Every structure is written in structure tokens, then in C-alpha cells.
Amino acid sequence: MIEVKIGLAQYDPIIGAFKHNMAQIVRLAGKARDEGCELVIFPELAVCGYPPRDLLERKDFIQDNLQAMDRLMSEVKGIAVLCGCVSLNTKRAGKPIYNTAILFEEGKVLAKVHKRLLPSYDIFDETRYFEPGTGSVPVSFKGLSLGITICEDIWNDDDILPEHNYPVNPVAELAEKGTDIFITINSSPFDIEKAAFRYHILSHLAVKYRRPFFYINAVGGQDCLIFDGSSMAVDRTGKIMAQAKDFTEDLVTVDTDALRGERHIVSASKEEAVIKALELGLKDYTTRCGFSKVVLGLSGGIDSSVTAAVAAQALGPENVLGVIMPSPYTSEASIEDAEALARNLEIRTSTISISDIFDAYLKTLEPVFSGKDRNITEENIQARIRGNLLMAISNKFGHLVLSTGNKSELAVGYCTLYGDLSGGFALISDLPKIMVYKVAEYLNSEGEIIPKRVLTKAPSAELRPGQKDQDDLPPYDILDVILEKYLEQDTSPDRIIAEGFNPETVYKIVQMVDRSEYKRHQVPMGPRVTTRAFGYGRRYPVCHGYGRI
Amino acid sequence: MIEVKIGLAQYDPIIGAFKHNMAQIVRLAGKARDEGCELVIFPELAVCGYPPRDLLERKDFIQDNLQAMDRLMSEVKGIAVLCGCVSLNTKRAGKPIYNTAILFEEGKVLAKVHKRLLPSYDIFDETRYFEPGTGSVPVSFKGLSLGITICEDIWNDDDILPEHNYPVNPVAELAEKGTDIFITINSSPFDIEKAAFRYHILSHLAVKYRRPFFYINAVGGQDCLIFDGSSMAVDRTGKIMAQAKDFTEDLVTVDTDALRGERHIVSASKEEAVIKALELGLKDYTTRCGFSKVVLGLSGGIDSSVTAAVAAQALGPENVLGVIMPSPYTSEASIEDAEALARNLEIRTSTISISDIFDAYLKTLEPVFSGKDRNITEENIQARIRGNLLMAISNKFGHLVLSTGNKSELAVGYCTLYGDLSGGFALISDLPKIMVYKVAEYLNSEGEIIPKRVLTKAPSAELRPGQKDQDDLPPYDILDVILEKYLEQDTSPDRIIAEGFNPETVYKIVQMVDRSEYKRHQVPMGPRVTTRAFGYGRRYPVCHGYGRI
DSSP: OOOOEEEEEEOOOOTTOHHHHHHHHHHHHHHHHHTTOSEEEOOTTTTTOSOOGGGGGOHHHHHHHHHHHHHHHHHOOSSEEEEEEEEEOOSSSSOSEEEEEEEEETTEEEEEEEOOOOOOSTTOOHHHHBOOOOOOOOEEETTEEEEEEEGGGGOOOTTTOTTOOOSOOHHHHHHHTTOSEEEEEEOOBOOTTHHHHHHHHHHHHHHHHTSOEEEEEOEEEETTEEEEBOOEEEOTTSOEEEEOOBSSOEEEEEETTTTEEOBOOOOSSHHHHHHHHHHHHHHHHHHHTTOSOEEEEOOSSHHHHHHHHHHHHHHOGGGEEEEEOOOTTOOHHHHHHHHHHHHHHTOEEEEOOOHHHHHHHHHHHHHHHTTOOOOHHHHHHHHHHHHHHHHHHHHHHOOEEEEOOOHHHHHHTOSOTTTTTOSSEETTTTSOHHHHHHHHHHHTTTSOSSOHHHHHSOOOOOSSTTOOHHHHSOOHHHHHHHHIIIIISOOOHHHHHHTTOOHHHHHHHHHHHHHTHHHHTTSOOOOOOSSSOSSTTSOOOSSOOTTTO | OOOOEEEEEEOOOOTTOHHHHHHHHHHHHHHHHHTTOSEEEOOTTTTTOSOOGGGGGOHHHHHHHHHHHHHHHHHOOSSEEEEEEEEEOOSSSSOSEEEEEEEEETTEEEEEEEOOOOOOSTTOOGGGTBOOOOOOOOEEETTEEEEEEEGGGGOOOTTTOTTOOOSOOHHHHHHHTTOSEEEEEEOOBOOTTHHHHHHHHHHHHHHHHTSOEEEEEOEEEETTEEEEBOOEEEOTTSOEEEEOOBSSOEEEEEETTTTEEOBOOOOSSHHHHHHHHHHHHHHHHHHHTTOSOEEEEOOSSHHHHHHHHHHHHHHOGGGEEEEEOOOTTOOHHHHHHHHHHHHHHTOEEEEOOOHHHHHHHHHHHHHHHTTOOOOHHHHHHHHHHHHHHHHHHHHHHOOEEEEOOOHHHHHHTOSOTTTTTOSSEETTTTSOHHHHHHHHHHHTTTSOSSOHHHHHSOOOOOSSTTOOHHHHSOOHHHHHHHHIIIIISOOOHHHHHHTTOOHHHHHHHHHHHHHTHHHHTTSOOOOOOSSSOSSTTSOOOSSOOTTTO
16 A cells, blocks of 8 residues: 555544644644654544534634634644544535534645534434535545545444444445545544444454554543543554554554554553543543642542542542541441541541531421421431532632542432532542442552452441441342443333343332432533443433333 | 314323323313314324433333324224324334324324424434434325424424525425415424414414414423413414413314314413413422422522412412521511512411521531631522521422522522522523513512512622622623523624623623533523523533633
8 A cells, every 4th residue: 555654643622722722733743743644633523622512503613613723724734634623514404514524734625524424312412513414435645545434424334333223324435435544533432331342343344344444532521521532543454553542642653554553552451441531531620620629528438439549640639638527427437447548548638527517407407397207308418518518618729529429329319419419520420339349449459549448348328327328229239230221221121120130129220210310410420431321411301200100 | 175173182291101191182182072173183292292302212112102102093082183103213224213293093094294304403302313204295184185294394494494404394395295284283392482483483384385374282391391382273364263272281173164263362471471381380390200399498589589479379379388598697678578478479488597507517617717718608608508408398398499590690600509509490590580570570460479679679699798699790681681692692702792792791791601501510400481591402511611711
């Protein structure tokens, strides 16, 4: 094949920060040029960042995006650039913009390719904004025929994605028209299964169409989405010939003649990837919201321990404040464990008893509650006092509050609105409880960070004497499996039971999930880790009668 | 024209409550038959309710919907039914379901028409679920040629909706193919401009195509959406020949030969419509979430007064509990006004001082805050104590908490997360402050319900001595106009300034709006009233750099 050295440049755009983004693209293009590349490739919507969501409906945003693209074209010298950008649909009909890949060199546009398959499922809303492109034709560059696609365009293969039933197949069309190399630019969000599946698709397509595939992905945290980078190139046998790092900016080069490139190291396990994802998500969210420090409650339990450990790694221990907030129901062991964790992490702590405030609430409410037994109300008051204290510290010192709940709790509503659900970022809210334990073990693999007792004692909210999670919930190993089926795979309760689970347990869990939809409507966002997270990727009515009336 | 008596049956489905919904449809079909109708028409997705959102991705939900439709077909006798329902796309490509209008009689399907124009903007997500229909052909019924469309299908007229640029026009196609009467079934959510605009479109299309138009709409509150009914039929001159009530179930009949029907009364003013919308939204949300009673804080201000007044009308005064929660900063006048309001409304009240709890917070936090001045932190603590007290009453007595903030506050973030933003339903959260005053005046039009002083005194949060909203915010008459331009019309700050507004004020407001996105991410839902509400109709990134970096 003709020899062209290509750079795959994965970078971390900030949505709508055009000046900042242009500076990064120019810098990385210069670096690729200096490394001898003739072409450097950036991710989908690299100019404005992904996903800009309803900013795309603003004319000023689109205009600024076009101007940034113009500036970029005039600033990059000595190398061709393929880069994702919004462009205008000048036809009368359809949505007003395209999701476009622009190939330019020395200020001149060589080609524009519009995304054809627009995802509208899970977290994707692309039909809300974009008009699909029509027809796919390879683009000629230095004598090479490039088959350029954008993200979803390649996710339409009958063999491995039978449920993605788009009526057109850009990859097949490009192959037919004589493509030498496939290039796909992406802003493809991380989930725990994504890396393996992505390589599966790429290698499958490379083998099927007997062409090398170049895959460029964005990196960074955008609200609840984490982009993991992991850009790569595979040859026509499906073998990886270039690999960029995951969860960080990177540039790798590939030679189209030798079909060889640089291979950087990526995460070796799912746990490692999850931790890197959480760190990246937290760091980008925190800094982009204008914070440098975070505060969280340390209960001595596994959830707050993992949250604190990841935060300390991501932001530096000096930027993490752990608040220990004992009540009369808090065990000595919990306080010891919280303090031991803080020592291990070298984070600051503050201990604030909630007893006086709790007493004041009980006394104030006495006339209103007279004759009523204590119940979950008094448990929630304790959780809300803790939430309020953290928010007070946040307000006074400008720390971002991290909430510490996991996905299993959030799923069944085993958590308190305005209490432990308070915060700006819910770091492990998409980690099922069992995954939290696995991550904790991984964090401890090179020496104890999280005190061993935290991993072995029975989980408890400690909101009443002797309380244990397992008094109120099925065991987490059963709970998590049923939740995954119901929430991630949309399996019906009847079908889950048919698979051998106890009907009473299944119905109880399903009912708890359905009834706590209102809580999830008001929770802080957190980074998406599983194949289906709560948040805008799962859009359920709060009030509905399905399965009830 | 051939004489057929047609009933327009607007009813209030519960999403996914198939048994309940079928019973309502059978009942109304029977009523229409008894009134001599040969055909009765129900709204879009009448079988499952609209919008079912991601329930549409569940196979069990679709299956139950199909079975309900089968049962319905076997149960309705003596009258033909046109009714909205999900149906299967049996082709290999595309989304797996259609949004369909089914015409059936005596257990036999006479026609199926699939929705062609699938809205994906604002609160609509239809491309997420549905495959669009292709081609439009009139349906023959008793010798009449019916041009059947579904909701958005008629919202594609070049003359009045130039921005709705769908490449096909079902109405024009049907007119060409010899339609006698247009029938459009809808689940079209209310906003304050909708009734006038809807009539404008219908009359325009009737005149343009010289055919009568039958318009059937759903009624009811589904989470944040209110469906206002207001079904109608217009003749070929655009004159209304039949009109159903707004905001309640109704059945009106039209004779296709005489082109005359029943005309029921609808709201005479925008304020009347808004109040009815809030009442319906609150009633449906409350009962469907399993509550009969609500609780709210009464501050003596305009927002809580209007919220309490609407709640008392919607649910009955015996089901509304007003909690007066004075602090040292609460004026005597505020307490008097709150008490006077409660007397006028005949609702129960409870007075709970927050002083002791506030003192306990200050004392507990003293060591942590030592050396720091008082600031907004202490204001937020008060708001959060009030939120927690309301939640405690909710937890103990099973009342739904109504939060009382208005849209202007929510827009600029002049509100406290986990404080006044606590609650299950934010009744007036889509009413700009000026609209709150107008609604209050309307409520008082037949005698004082809201004490006069509440309408005349300067708004204050009373969280510090002598505080007034106008110390922190521009005057509401300017604020609301700028907010409408920025939020509802997507006007850029530069353009707003070019229209003559003070640049400093505009930039300040825009910055406040942008910076409080994180608050709106965690607020309770409330009924949509304006043309663009917060919530899932406005999807903004929380972290972004647009206009900042």
C-alpha cells in the first residue's frame, strides 16, 4: 500500500470551549507533524466536544463552532487533518445541521463526510439534532482511498449487532466502492464491556472486508459520560497494529505501508479500567465545574471508603476532606475504620457529631409527631442532617460534595433523598454493590488502603440499633444479578423467574425499583460504568401503572 | 356529504395501566354508541397512554399492549373505533414498533395507519422508539374517505411552521388522494400558547385543503406533561363545529352531513387555563403516586400562597397541610399572611419554629466554621431545615411534599437544593414570577383568597435581616423577559442586548442561568406550562465551557 504516516490523536475536549479546544487540536496536530505524520485524525465532534446536547439548538453555538473550524483550518500547517465538526444542512428539509468529518490540508477542505447512522437509544439523542448523511464514497488522499465513517456508522453489522437494524450500511457501501483503509472517528462512551466489544467489532469488520481499520475515540469526562480513548488500528487480519492508552490524552502513529504503529499500554483488568474511568470522570467534572477540592462523609463502610480512595487518587489527598458524623447508633468500629482509611489515604478529616442537631429535630417535631411510633422518618432525619452538614461545608469552603451511594441501593431506593443522596457528583452510583467490593479489593492489591474489616463486616446504614442491609434487602449477590437482568437487559419479571429465581424475591425487587423512580429523578449525576446506567440513558415515567393497575 | 355521526372521546389514560385504560375506552365507546355514533375516536397511544418513554423498550410492555388491543377489539360492540396503539414493525430493518392508529369494527381491523412524522425535539423522543410509517392513503369508512393522521403528521405546513422541515407532508398526500374528512389523533401536551396555535393550524389546514378537520387530544397529567384535551372539529371554512372541554374527560359528537356538533365550554383566559392545568397535573400526579394528601411550607409569600390555593382547589382543602416555619428573620406580617391564607382556603396548618434546630446547627458547626463570616451558608441551612421538616412530616404521615419555587428563581438558581427545592412535585416551577402574580390575581377575582398584602409586598426569602429578592436579582419584569428570550426562544445574549437590554444585566442573568444548571439537575418535576420548560424538554450539559472558556 502507498506509504502514509497517520497520527491518531485522542484528546479531551471541553464542550463549547472553542478557544481551548482549538488550542489543543493545533498543539496535537503540530506534535503529529513533528513525528512525521502526513495526516492526523481527531475524534467525532472534536471541535465542540461531545455531547453538546441542546447547545446544538442554539444558533450562536453553531456559528461559533463554524468560526472555530475556520480558524483551525487557517492555523494548522504542514499536515492534513481529519476532524469531527458540526456543519450546516443547506437544504430546506430536515434538521439544520450534520455531524461531520472534515478532511482539510493547508486551509483547503478536501472532503466532508456526514454521519449517516444517528443513534437514538440509551444516552444518544442524535436524531434530535442532526440530519443524516446520504451515500458513502471513499475519499482520495495521497493516492490512498479512505473509507471515512463516524461512530455509529460502523455499528450496523448483521453478524454481531442483529438488533441495530439500520436500513443502510456505510461500511459495506465504502468497501464496494474501493476503500483501501477504513477510518472511523468516534466519541464513544465507556462502559465496562465496551473495550472488548469494540475490538470484537473492529477485528470482525477488518476481516470481513479485508481492510485495515483505524479507530479514533475521544477521551475525557463529560457530565455522566466517560470517554476512554483507547484509539487503535487493526490490520486486515484483525490484529492490533497500533494502540493508544485508555483514559488519557494520547497520540499514536501508524504507517499505512508497513501496517505497523505504536502500541501503548491499556488497562489489564475491568477493575483497573473502572477505577481509571471514575478518576477521569471525577477530575474532569470537578475542575470544569470550578472546584479543586471535594468533601464526603466517611461512615467506615465500603461505599464511602471506595469513593474516598478514588477521589484521593484522582485529585490528590490534600484535596479530599472526609467528614465523620457519628450518631448514637454509630459503632466504635465504624469510627475506627473511617479514621484508619483517612490515615491510609492521607486525607484530612473532620468529626462532627449529629446528636445535638438530631435531638433538636426530635424535640421540635415532638408536638407534631405525638403518639406516633419511631419509624423510617427518624432514620431519614439522621441521613438528612449529614447531607446538610456536608452541604454547609461545601457552601462555606467551596468543596464539591461527593455522594457515596452505589447502584444497587439507588436501584431499590435504599437511600435518602436530600440525605446520603446529597451532592454534586455521585462517584460510584453506577457500580453495583458487588462491583464496589471488587474495586475495593483491586485498590488493596498492592497494600491495604481500605481497612480489611470494611471489606468483611456486614453492610449497615447504622440508622437504628443493630441495623443491617440484609435485614431489608436480599443478599447482594442475588440482588445484583436480578437488577442487572431487569435494568440492563430489560428482562421481564416473569422471564427472570423462569430463569430460576425466587418469585417473591423478584417481585419484591422489581416493586422496589419501580417505586423509587422518583428518588432517581432527583439524584446527583455520576459516571456511567455499566452497559445501562440511571440518568438520561434510562428514561422512565415516574408515575405509571405498568405492572400495578 | 354522507351522514356519519362521529364521537370524539378524550380520556385520561394511565401509562401502562392496560386494564384500567381498556375499561375507560370500552365505557366511552359504549356511551358514544348510545348517543348514536357509528364511529368513536380516541387519542394517540390511547391504549398504553402517552408518553410511555422507555417502557416502550420492554418486550413485555409491548406484548401486554398488543393483548390489550386484542381484548378491546373483542369487547367493543355496535360501534367502530379509531384508536392509538403501539403495533409491531415486522420488517427486518428499523425500530421494532410503530405509533399506530387502528380502525376496527366488530372485532375486525379495517385499517392501520402508522405515524410518519416522529417528533424529536423539546420533550419528544419518538425517533428513539418508533419506525416512521411510509405513504398515506385515505381509509374508506361507510362510504366516507377518511384522511387519518397522528399528531405531528399535521405539524408540517410551510406557511405556518417553516422550521418544521420534514421532507414529507402526509396531509398534502391525503388531500391529493381524495380525502373527505381529515382526522388527527393526538397526545399533544399543553402549554400556555398551545390552544390558540392549535386552532390556528387546524383552521389554516381546513381552509387550505377545503376539508373539515377532526382533532382528538388526550387529557390528563403524565409526570410533567399536561394534556389539555380541547378536542375539536372545524369545517372547511375553519369554523369550529364541535368543541370538547379542556382539562377533563369529555365526549362530543359531530355529524358529517350537517357538519354540526356539540360545543362545550373551554377556558376563557390564559390564567384560567394555567390554573386548570396545574390542578389536573397535581391531581393526576398525586393520586397516581399513591398519595391523597399534600404538605407544603407557607411563608406568607406569593409562591407558597398560589401553590396552596391551587392544591386546595385540586385536592380539597382537607387534603392540604400548610406548615408555617418561622425563624428569627421571619416578619410578623409573613406569619399573619400565611395564617390568613390558610383561613381563606380552610386548610389545616402546623407552626414549627426552626430556631432551635438552626441554633443546634450553628453550635455543631462552630468549631468547623471558626473564624469564618456568616454568608449564604447559614441562609441555606435555614432553607434545608425547612425542607427536612416537610420531608419528616411527609415520611411520618404519608403526605406528598409540594415545593413552591417559581420558574424565574429556578432559572437563576435563587433557591436552595435540598431546601426549598425539596419535594415530590414543584407545582409552579414552570411559572415565571410575573405569571405567578397574574394567576394570583385571577384566583382573587371572585373574592380575596390570597391576602392582598401578599400581592403588594416586596418578595423576600427572609433568610437574613431585611433581605429582599430585588437586592440580589434584577426586577422581575425585566428578568422574566430576558429569561423568556434566553430560555424559551434560544436567543443569544448578544442578540438580546442588540434588542435594547442592558448588557450587564443580560450577562449577569445568563451567567446565573448557566451556573445553576446543576441545581436544575436535581429538582422535583413540575407541570409544564410555558413553551419550553426545564426538565427533559431542555437537555443541557451541566459542565460546559460555552461562553466561559
